[in-house]
Amino acid sequence: MNPIFEEHPHRRYNPLTDSWVLVSPHRAKRPWQGQVEKVAGDDRPAYDETCYLCPTNTRMNGEVNPDYQDVYIFNNDFAALLEDTPAHSFEEDELFKAETERGLGRVICFSPRHDLTVPEMEEVAIRKVVDAWIDEYLTLGGKDFINYVQIFENKGFVMGCSNPHPHGQIWASSSVPDEPMKKQIAQLKYWQKNQRSLLADYIEKELIKQERVLFENEHFVALVPYWAVWPFETMIVPKRKMARISDMTDAEKDAFANAYKRLTVRYDNLFETSFPYSAGVHQAPTDGEAHDEWHWHFVFYPPLLRSATVKKFMVGYEMLANPQRDITAEKSAAVLRALSEIHYKTK
Amino acid sequence: MNPIFEEHPHRRYNPLTDSWVLVSPHRAKRPWQGQVEKVAGDDRPAYDETCYLCPTNTRMNGEVNPDYQDVYIFNNDFAALLEDTPAHSFEEDELFKAETERGLGRVICFSPRHDLTVPEMEEVAIRKVVDAWIDEYLTLGGKDFINYVQIFENKGFVMGCSNPHPHGQIWASSSVPDEPMKKQIAQLKYWQKNQRSLLADYIEKELIKQERVLFENEHFVALVPYWAVWPFETMIVPKRKMARISDMTDAEKDAFANAYKRLTVRYDNLFETSFPYSAGVHQAPTDGEAHDEWHWHFVFYPPLLRSATVKKFMVGYEMLANPQRDITAEKSAAVLRALSEIHYKTK
Numbered sequence: 001m002n003p004i005f006e007e008h009p010h011r012r013y014n015p016l017t018d019s020w021v022l023v024s025p026h027r028a029k030r031p032w033q034g035q036v037e038k039v040a041g042d043d044r045p046a047y048d049e050t051c052y053l054c055p056t057n058t059r060m061n062g063e064v065n066p067d068y069q070d071v072y073i074f075n076n077d078f079a080a081l082l083e084d085t086p087a088h089s090f091e092e093d094e095l096f097k098a099e100t101e102r103g104l105g106r107v108i109c110f111s112p113r114h115d116l117t118v119p120e121m122e123e124v125a126i127r128k129v130v131d132a133w134i135d136e137y138l139t140l141g142g143k144d145f146i147n148y149v150q151i152f153e154n155k156g157f158v159m160g161c162s163n164p165h166p167h168g169q170i171w172a173s174s175s176v177p178d179e180p181m182k183k184q185i186a187q188l189k190y191w192q193k194n195q196r197s198l199l200a201d202y203i204e205k206e207l208i209k210q211e212r213v214l215f216e217n218e219h220f221v222a223l224v225p226y227w228a229v230w231p232f233e234t235m236i237v238p239k240r241k242m243a244r245i246s247d248m249t250d251a252e253k254d255a256f257a258n259a260y261k262r263l264t265v266r267y268d269n270l271f272e273t274s275f276p277y278s279a280g281v282h283q284a285p286t287d288g289e290a291h292d293e294w295h296w297h298f299v300f301y302p303p304l305l306r307s308a309t310v311k312k313f314m315v316g317y318e319m320l321a322n323p324q325r326d327i328t329a330e331k332s333a334a335v336l337r338a339l340s341e342i343h344y345k346t347k
Numbered sequence: 348m349n350p351i352f353e354e355h356p357h358r359r360y361n362p363l364t365d366s367w368v369l370v371s372p373h374r375a376k377r378p379w380q381g382q383v384e385k386v387a388g389d390d391r392p393a394y395d396e397t398c399y400l401c402p403t404n405t406r407m408n409g410e411v412n413p414d415y416q417d418v419y420i421f422n423n424d425f426a427a428l429l430e431d432t433p434a435h436s437f438e439e440d441e442l443f444k445a446e447t448e449r450g451l452g453r454v455i456c457f458s459p460r461h462d463l464t465v466p467e468m469e470e471v472a473i474r475k476v477v478d479a480w481i482d483e484y485l486t487l488g489g490k491d492f493i494n495y496v497q498i499f500e501n502k503g504f505v506m507g508c509s510n511p512h513p514h515g516q517i518w519a520s521s522s523v524p525d526e527p528m529k530k531q532i533a534q535l536k537y538w539q540k541n542q543r544s545l546l547a548d549y550i551e552k553e554l555i556k557q558e559r560v561l562f563e564n565e566h567f568v569a570l571v572p573y574w575a576v577w578p579f580e581t582m583i584v585p586k587r588k589m590a591r592i593s594d595m596t597d598a599e600k601d602a603f604a605n606a607y608k609r610l611t612v613r614y615d616n617l618f619e620t621s622f623p624y625s626a627g628v629h630q631a632p633t634d635g636e637a638h639d640e641w642h643w644h645f646v647f648y649p650p651l652l653r654s655a656t657v658k659k660f661m662v663g664y665e666m667l668a669n670p671q672r673d674i675t676a677e678k679s680a681a682v683l684r685a686l687s688e689i690h691y692k693t694k
């Protein structure tokens with residue numbers, strides 16, 4: 001890394017979304033008198049009778065959860081997208097445009113254990129989550145009215161998660177949402193120009209530079225992207241170009257579970273707290289096209305900046321002008337790289 | 348509003364930024380067991396000796412604030428952008444691109460009174476803030492290395508504000524940031540096609556529809572935009588096309604202060620709390636061009652959704668896929684329209 005960028009305010013380009021991030025390396029030492037987050041207690045029971053995600057409990061709509069043993073999936077009782085939405089589109093002129101959006105929402109309990117989170121689960125158990133995602137991607141994506149399947153997890157109260165039971169969500173929609181669409185456009189442009197995958201070229205170069213790579217295994221690389229916005233933002237990228245998670249071999253599925261666990265353990269170890277984030281998969285739409293340009297990847301957007309209780313606020317300037325960060329991607333990578341892969345609670 | 352869109356999930360188009368928002372009208376009644384925000388106490392003294400923005404106090408860098416009587420402006424002691432940044436740009440290939448960013452940061456105290464906020468200030472005092480903004484826009488924008496001047500305010504701890512003393516910020520930069528750049532591109536396209544201002548056409552139609560307009564005065568319209576993302580997002584738009592705030596006549600400056608106060612009073616009355624938001628101006632860059640396409644406007648992005656303590660989280664789906672809201676813009680407008688313009692504290 002050029003020392004100029006290590007020290008001075010600069011902008012970096014994100015070639016995946018065609019956008020910029022403002023980096024202010026000198027600003028990390030600013031004093032903080034603002035909001036301090038509550039830390040969720042670490043004393044959750046393995047089973048909580050008031051939790052609507054625990055096995056055998058009754059949900060708000062009267063349904064009873066089975067006594068599930070690993071992963072459990074059901075339709076979101078309060079889904080933002082619904083299957084029985086009538087088709088309708090409206091375009092008064094170029095200023096007033098709307099269209100109904102058909103889709104559905106699913107909830108995936110990662111484990112029957114109320115007290116666990118991904119970094120505390122066994123790799124074999126995480127692998128079952130991966131299998132469930134692939135299953136859902138294929139089943140939902142196979143429906144004629146579904147063209148995109150967004151798999152994600154909100155972890156921690158600070159990320160708007162309303163239940164600490166380990167779970168993720170899937171929102172599947174007829175339209176391709178804005179963010180994956182940006183990535184598709186950028187990847188397609190690169191593919192057409194170079195006949196190569198943007199992300200394959202990118203990780204090849206990152207593996208040589210070794211400035212932002214956290215670790216790799218046989219099939220995946222975990223790194224802080226050059227254009228990271230969130231203080232400890234990371235990506236897990238498959239070494240082989242694959243458009244979708246369902247393209248993984250068995251060995252790759254295991255390797256992903258391995259990378260997912262190792263990365264989230266490092267996260268928990270960073271501030272010795274259950275590390276909050278929103279995370280999920282970006283992959284090819286399920287619109288029936290081949291999408292040779294797509295190289296799927298998994299992103300983590302964690303808000304914490306200085307400690308377990310002080311987060312980065314993406315507010316005024318970030319909302320109105322441009323995302324901004326206070327430490328460089330290289331600094332964050334160095335911090336995450338130095339951490340142990342043994343969970344602090346088990347030490 | 349077509350009843351289909353009142354009831355069913357749909358997407359709306361934002362012609363100013365060329366993006367979409369997912370609207371889920373049926374979802375407003377979802378139960379909430381998640382994070383509850385702290386409400387800042389309303390018992391602040393008029394002067395706080397520990398506040399580094401109050402008159403006569405000493406700031407962290409040893410400087411002493413004057414005994415100012417209305418507005419006070421100084422260079423941000425921890426600015427994200429700095430004047431003495433060396434010029435440097437780097438482009439290894441299309442994947443690794445960065446450039447240093449020269450700029451500066453300013454802090455504007457809106458009032459010497461520690462216990463006030465905009466909705467509690469007199470219109471004549473707010474007018475002085477507007478004058479200060481115009482002054483700063485012209486002075487900073489006049490520097491050869493400044494091409495964009497972002498004026499904004501983070502209000503409330505939930506918006507990352509670290510000091511309740513009424514104040515805003517200005518970040519001025521050599522580059523035009525992403526968000527105003529999107530609006531510039533859209534407005535230019537519309538201008539070239541129609542020889543008219545996108546926003547002038549838009550508010551003309553909104554004034555006929557009267558579904559999202561909150562109020563107007565002689566020179567400004569306050570409304571919830573058709574494409575609002577935040578639950579109670581609003582805009583104040585000048586009726587006359589002006590590229591920049593410095594184009595305002597005296598009467599327009601007064602009228603803006605009037606609209607700014609009336610809107611923020613309604614906000615405070617909504618949950619009878621000091622209503623948090625990020626807000627600011629979008630206007631023409633200071634790059635020496637005429638920018639006939641630009642129609643400046645003031646936006647408010649407030650996070651609260653259900654009460655003084657439950658906000659909308661823009662997390663997993665919103666970060667990875669698409670902004671999403673649970674109530675329609677029309678519902679929010681109806682709620683805000685029904686509120687009094689007399690501040691609840693003075694009733």
Ligand SMILES: O=P(O)(O)O[C@H]1O[C@H](CO)[C@@H](O)[C@H](O)[C@H]1O
Pocket residue numbers: 034312313314315316317318324501506507508509516
């Ligand atoms: O500049 P402040 O008030 O210290 O900081 C606040 O506003 C900035 C500009 O929106 C943000 O980057 C910070 O995350 C936020 O805490």
Ligand SMILES: O=P(O)(O)O[C@H]1O[C@H](CO)[C@@H](O)[C@H](O)[C@H]1O
Pocket residue numbers: 154159160161162169381659660661662663664665671
């Ligand atoms: O679906 P949940 O967990 O009730 O809700 C959470 O995730 C959603 C998807 O990111 C967000 O829209 C909500 O704001 C958030 O609270």
